[in-house]
Structure formats: structure tokens, C-alpha cells
Amino acid sequence: MSTLTRPDVPAPGFDHEALLYRGDADFLDGVVPFVRDGLARDEAVVVAEPRARLDLLRDALADDAAAVRFLDMAEIGANPARIIGVWASAVEEHTGSGQGLRGVGEPAWYGRRAVELEECQLHEQLLNHAFDDGPAWRLMCPYDEQHMPRTVVRGALAAHPVRSTTADRTPSDHYAYDGHAAAFAAPLVVPTEAVLRGSFGADDIPATRRTVAQYARSCGLPDDQVEVLELAASELAANSIRHGGGQGSVAMWLEPGAVVVEFTDAGLVLDPLVGRRTPRPDQDGGHGLYLVNQLCDLVQVRSSPAGTTVRISTWF
Amino acid sequence: MRAQGRLADLTTVPAADHVCWVYDDDASFDAAVRDFIEAGLARGDRLLCVGERVIDSLRGQHALLRDVESLLAEGALETLTVAQAYDATGHFCPERQLEFYGTATRRALADGYRGLRVVADVSPLADQPALLSDLLRWEHLADEYIAHGSGFSAMCAYRGELGTDFLGEAASAHPVVHAPDGLPSFRLFFDDGRLAVAGSVDTFSAALMSRALAGCPVTGPRTRLDLRRVEFLDVAACRVLALWAADLRERSVDVEIHGAPHLVRRMWQLLDLSDIAPVSFVEESA
DSSP states (O other), X not given: OOOOOOTTSOOTTEEEEXXXXXXXXXXXXXXXXXXXHHHHTTOEEEEEEOXXXXXXXXXXXXXXGGGEEEEEHHHHXXXXXXXXXXXXXXXXXXXXXXXXXXXXXXXXXXXXXXXXXHHHHHHHHHHHHHHTTSOXXXXXXXXXXXXXXXXXXXXXXXXXXXXXXXXXXXXXXXXXTTHHHHHHHSOOOOOOSOEEEEEEOGGGHHHHHXXXXXXXXXXXXXXXXXXXXXXXXXHHHHHHHHHSXXXXXXXXXXXXXXXXXXXXXXXXXXXXXXXXXXXXXXXXXXXXXXXXXXXXXXXXXXXXXXXXXXXXXXXX | OOOOEEGGGOSOGGGOSEEEEXXXXXXXXXXXXXHHHHHHHHHTEEEEEESHHHHHHHHTOOOOSSOHHHHHXXXXXXXXXXXXXXXXXXXXXXXXXXXXXXXXXXXXXXXXXXXXXXXXXXXXXXTOGGGHHHHHHHHXXXXXXXXXXXXXXXXEEEEGGGOHHHHHHHHTTOSEEEOTTOSOSEEEEEXXXXXXXXXXEOXXXXXXXXXXXXXXXXXXXXXXEEEEEEEEEOHHHHHHHHHHHHHXXXXXXXXXXXXXXXHHHHHXXXXXXXXXXXXXXXXXXX
């Protein structure tokens, strides 16, 4: 196998590949050689998969598993907006010391909610931009072609410059390097449920966070989730005041299995990676949305000249 | 635990030992002076009234347990104009103020009183912009001295027209507050050898907390910060705490944080705030 390049694929620093597999054996046939090849080259190998697949891989790798770092994707990727930060840490840790790095990451596993899969798609698109001007490393993203909806597989092909199966490895004809821009600017699906709405200005941050906390509590969320939403509300409302034109609005509604809180303002977010990279502790700004991403179940950020929306879903 | 919160919510005024009283109308101020003084008399404190406005209020009091003239005559009550209390020490200096009130407190104790209870109208000082930061630092120094069980207690009166920003900052340096706008968003005061934060701090009040922390006296190799009374802290507030701990670290002072809400500890970990300053967390419930 050789590394493929295409004219419209940016610098070969980051090699991002979708592995389409059908069943467990096919998954192992695709991933195990990739992992072993990395180990043979003395590269650091990090595998982020849901727990069942981690177990499968560990067994298949046998003694080689000891040299691999396994991460539970259901944990680090519960909110897909957290994953880039994890890979960025691994890149910094390993390539910084001169060691090569290859990763396996399956954020879009079978059984995830449709709205989570939508965020996985955006995450995959943003990965290309997060790492395209950094050190060289390889990331293989397995997709369960047999079970996943066709839209997800098509999305994977659009988000990865390279597609592979156990039979071949080719450039993805559907790859769109700038695909993230349209996805980041696209409005989120409008809720069909009854929505509580309010607006806030600079003096209303405490009242806004208390209102959100009260709503979350009234929906039956436990105290720790209420506190997280209260903190998120404060951070997001403050962002609207600081960067979104000095005011904003909040909407809250219930969906089957989720409490949803959404902040909207007139601001424009220019960096679609906002809140995804770990901020330096001594850095001014950039901590609020990062923290919201770390603490909340699912965070969706969309921004266009029409304004910015941050939607938080909390599962119950 | 020390009395703290809104003065109106305290069951007994005597429990309040450092009160910020923001006044708009004369009648309520006169009533506050009377209550605070009577509480001092009941405790067996020597009373010291500072400022022309307080002295006027005192002269107009007819409902005190004891009459003012006899209290003055026997030394149970003393009065000082603002000029006498502050200008007498030269340029207003928090450390010299502490020395002045420390001496007066020890004298009261030596004379057989339980302590020294002061009612001071600080408004004339707060009218001078050059003095504001020293005045706020003095409030923190005084609070530590009071909390230390020195026998010193005080009600600091501020005119309501001084402006909400300054008044909020001044009120934040007191455990007990009476103000038309209610409690400031947070208060920083000493209790049981610790620096305690009460209330809420978010990105818009974080700079205020940073200034308040910088104005608090720190002695010894370790400072203990008590967060049991915190209602809410956001990211900016946690970063202020970390930066304050880093400053203290440079002065070889370790910071121990007691009773931090679970979410504060999670923020600390997720934002790697220990990289700014290593602090130790001690679990303690409110």
C-alpha cells in the first residue's frame, strides 16, 4: 500500500482515511494490519473505539495489544466535539518527541442517535482542518458499512480524502475539503416541540443561568446535570454578550430522551474549530465553550452571517 | 461560622461583627446606628462613633438604653470626626489604621470592656478616588482582625449616592451587608482562619474578585480558601482563583481550597488549572 495524494488534498502531513467494513472479521482484517504496521515502524498507536470493539481488537492483537493505547470512544467521543482535543494531545505528545503516530477512531458507531451522527460528520470534516498544517500522522476511521445508514457512509466518504476496504485503498471521489464550511453554516433542525424562549442582555446573565437551571430541574434532571447546564448557560450567555452583539436569546425544549437548551446571538464565529482544541491554561479566552464541550452530553455549534447558535442536548 | 449574609436576615444584630451599611435615608441609618450601638452596650463593648454623620445620629438618639452624655462621660462611648480618625494618622494607610484600631481595642479590653465596637461613616473617604483601593484594602485588613477574635467589631456606613460599582466592591469586603440593592454578587471575608467566598462569581465579576483577593492579607506559609458558601463559580472565576494561587506561590505561600463544589474541581482538572498553580483540595461539606 502506498500513501495516496490528490491535487485537491492539502499537504500530506495528515493522512485521514475511512475504512468501510462489513462485520467483525472484516473490521479486524482492516484495522489489525494498520495497527501492526504502525508498531513495526515504532510509531505510537492510539485506538479509540467503543468498548466492545476495543475488546475485539485487544484479543486479536494478542501480545501486540500491550504496546497500543486504547481509549473508550463512548467516553472521549460522547460529545464528538471533544475528540479533536484528544487527538491533538496525542499528536503533541508523540510527534513532539519525534515519534510517529497513527490512530484508529470510530466516532460514528452503529446505534448512535441521528443527531450524534450528524455531529460526527462535522467532526470528521473538521479533523482535516485541525491537522492539515501540522506534523505528519495517520488516522483510520472505521465505518460499519453494513449497518450504518447510507447517509452516514456517504458523509464519511465526503469527509475523508482516502477510502479503504480490506481489498483496496483509493482516493475518495466524494471528498470535499471545504465541506465543513457549509455544514458549520447550515441551520440546525427547528424544533417541533413546544419551546420556551427568552432574551437576555449584559445584566441578565445570573437570571439566565438560574432560569436554565430551574428548567432543567423541572424536567427531572439530576443535580449534577442541572449544575453543568447552569454553568454552560452562564458561559454561553457571556459569550453572546462579549462576542455576539451584546445580547442573545435562549430557547429550551424537551425532545424524546433529551432536554435541549439553545443559545442564539447575532455574532459570527470565524473559526469552526472553536471550543474543540484544549486551551492553554494561561490563555485569555477560549475556555468557556471548550469546557461546555467537555461537560455536556452533546453540543452543536453553527454560525453564519445570520448569527450563531449553540445547542446543548442532555440525555435522560 | 461567622454571621454572614443580609443584615435583615440575621436573627440577632449582635451576631454581626462587620457590617456594610449602605444608606439612603436618614431614618433607617439612625435606626441602624441605634441597633448596632445597643448591641454593643448589651455585650459590654466600648463604643466608638466615627464621622460627623454618625455623631449627628448619636446626638439625635433618644431611645438608647443609656443616655449618650453619661456614656461619653464614663468613657464607654467615644467619638471622632473623620479628620480625627483618619487624617490624624497622616496619609490614609490601611496598616496604620489597623494599628490605630488595634491599640484602641486593646485599650478597651484593658479598661474592662469586652471589646471595641465601631460605627464609622466612611463616605467622606470614599469620595476621594485616590483613596479607594486603600480603603478597600483596609476593609479586608479590618475583617481579618475582626474575624481573629480580637474584640473589635465594626459597622461601616457608606452613602448610597457613592455609585453602585464602588458600593458593590465595598460591600464585597464585608460578611454582612445591608444595601438597597441587596447583597453584592459575592463577598470575601475571613472566618475560622480561612478566607471565605460566598455568593456567585462569573465572568463579569471575576475582575472584581481578583482585586478583592489581591487586597486580602495573607500571612504564613499556607492560606486556606473556603468555598463552602459558594453558590456559583464560572470558568473566569476559577481562573482568577488559580492566578491568585500562582501569585501566592511566588511568595512561597501554598493554597488549600476547602469545600470546593464538585463542578469547580472538575473545571480545575479539565482546564489544567493546576498548571497555573498547584493547589490542594480538601473535601468539606457546607
